[in-house]
Amino acid sequence: MAKRPNRSQSENRMAAEAREAAKRTQELAAAGLRRRRILISSSVAAAIVLILGGVALAIALKPKDVVTTDAGPANMASWGIAFTGGDGEISAVPTGATAATASPTSTQWTGEDADKKHVQLYLDWACPACKAFEGDNAKLLTDAVASGEIxxxxxxxxxxxxxxTTDYATRGANAAACVADIAPDSFLDVQERMFAAQPAEGTAGLSNDDMIRIIGEAGVTDPKLSACITDGTYRGWVAAATNRVALDESLRTTIQGRTAFYTPTLATDGKPWDREGTVEDYLAR
Structure with missing residues (x-):
């Protein structure tokens, strides 16, 4: 295991805040606050308890220190990978890559796509709350894309x-960028498999070889992918993308009285879901 640097006062403060959030969540649970259906709000609340006593969630709510970036992957000019569809089919929207230090550009929807509801989802392949959201809502979202609704x-x-115990979230997001760059139409299948294989917290996470194997099972076997994952080609870009989102006040929502950026966050045209009702209800608004 790599030796970690000593925590700064800021990190110690974030850890203390997260422990307090975990305590509040446990108290609510003890009082009988239960929901059978996992919605995005309860998924995030669960993350407070499950992620190393809340420490990781505290990091999730704070911007990263890194603000510079390497060049981004192709098909992620907005720093997200976009999908459209119709007649039961889904396809990735091809775009160029952003140059080093360049800002992302918003996706410009044209033609029939211009009149659809534009849904954004911010997530982390290493995040248990994101896995729960994926399990509950991925099919709903992809069906809506395939039918041409969104x-x-x-x-x-x-x-x-x-x-x-390793920087698994960063390595996972780098792998996601590699897939978007090399095999964008396989991205949704890869994401499903990566969430299914999500390791327990407190472990080293999936190794690079594990990720290459899992992505290969989705049919992505290009040697460039292996090199991209092993070399960490987009690590700098991942840090910048995460920092940008964490600093974006428009993406902050309030859970249990605390306003911050959470993963997962679902939004429409850049406006986050208020977490009232189900995702199905939200898409029907």
Whole structure:
């Protein structure tokens, strides 16, 4: 295990805040606050308890220190990978890559896509709350894309590195960027498999070889992918993308009285879901 640097006062303060949040959540649970259906709000609340006593969630709510970036992957000019569809089919929207230090550009929907509801989802492949959301809502979202009702844009982030003994969240988001760059139409299948294989917190997470194998099972076997994952080609871009989102006040929502950026966050045209009702209700508004 790599030796970790000493925590700063800021990190110690975030850890203390997270422990307090976990305590509040446990008290609510003890009082009998239960929901059978896992909605995005309860998924995040669960993350407070499950992610190393809340430490990783605290990091998720704070911007990363890194603000510079390497060049981004192709098909993620908005720093998200976009999907459109119709007649039961889904396809990724091809775009160029952003140059080093360049800002993302919003996806410009044209033609029939212009009149659809544009849905964005911010998530972390290493985040248990994101896995719960995926299990409950992925089919609903992809069916809506395939039927032509919505477009969907996925933003892979790295917010829970401290929940693992390696920087697994960053490595996972780098792998997501590699897939978007090399095999964008396989991204949704890969994401499903990566969530299914999500390791327990407190472990090292999936190794690079594990991720290459799992992605290969989705049919992505290009040697460039292996090199991209092993070399951490988009690590700098991942840090910048995560920092950008954490600093975006428009994406902050309030859970249990605390306003911050959480993963997962679902939004329409850049406005986050208020977490009232189900995702199905939200899409029908």
């Amino acid at each position: 477009t969907l844009e996925l933003f892979p982030l790295a917010v829970v590195d401290r929940a693992y």
